[in-house]
Amino acid sequence: ERERQDGLAWELRVASILNATATTEIYTVGEPDWAEVETAIAFAEEQLGERYVLGGAGPNVWDCSGITMKSYAAAGVYIGWHSATAQYNVLAKQKKLVPFQNAQRGDLIWWSTEKAFSGDKYHVAIYLGDGMMLEAPNPARTVRIVPVRYGELWPYAGRPTATSI
Numbered sequence: 001e002r003e004r005q006d007g008l009a010w011e012l013r014v015a016s017i018l019n020a021t022a023t024t025e026i027y028t029v030g031e032p033d034w035a036e037v038e039t040a041i042a043f044a045e046e047q048l049g050e051r052y053v054l055g056g057a058g059p060n061v062w063d064c065s066g067i068t069m070k071s072y073a074a075a076g077v078y079i080g081w082h083s084a085t086a087q088y089n090v091l092a093k094q095k096k097l098v099p100f101q102n103a104q105r106g107d108l109i110w111w112s113t114e115k116a117f118s119g120d121k122y123h124v125a126i127y128l129g130d131g132m133m134l135e136a137p138n139p140a141r142t143v144r145i146v147p148v149r150y151g152e153l154w155p156y157a158g159r160p161t162a163t164s165i
Contacts, residue, residue: 026156027095033161037106039075040160044068044126044134047143052136057082062136062143064124068108071126072160079160084110084124091158092118103157105129110154127157 044067050060057066065084072079080090088110091097103109105128110121125135128145136143 026097029096029098029159030162032104032106032159034106036072036075036077036161040071040077041106041126041128041134043074044071044143045145047136048134048145049142050136051142052139054139055082056136064136067134067136067143068124068126075161077160079108079158084121087124088121088154088158089118091160096159096162097156098159100153100155100157103127104159106161107157107159109133109148109157111149111152112154113152121154 047058047062047067050062052063053061054063055066056062058070062070063082065082065087068087069079069082078090080087087108091108098107100109107127109125109127111123112119112121114120123135123137125133125148127133127148131148132145133148134143134145
């Protein structure tokens, strides 16, 4: 029964993020620069299978914000320093946030246990599209591509290469 209840709760979380009517567009954000997006993703994909180390920012070890920071730096795009929260705050200040259900390939996605818009974000990954993401998850896993986890997923994604309109 507990597993059934957990499954129902998970389905509600996914539905609330994907179909959120309360999650409104807060900025008018343009399309991504696809060349920059693909450069960032290509850099990140070159790191697949490399180890996770807290504070890692290459060349052979990564944490979540280290790989996002260096991937976008490879494309010449500044997304903030080595912190999931800092990267979120930089993109929020630049007005480059979109509702998660509008996320496109290359957008950054975050996880948080807080409800405050500017609250702490404990994880960041690169959204690849079709429900997949690239992440440096934790010491037990290497850099990998996996389905998006919806539990505690923040309802906004960041589009580093777009211009706010």
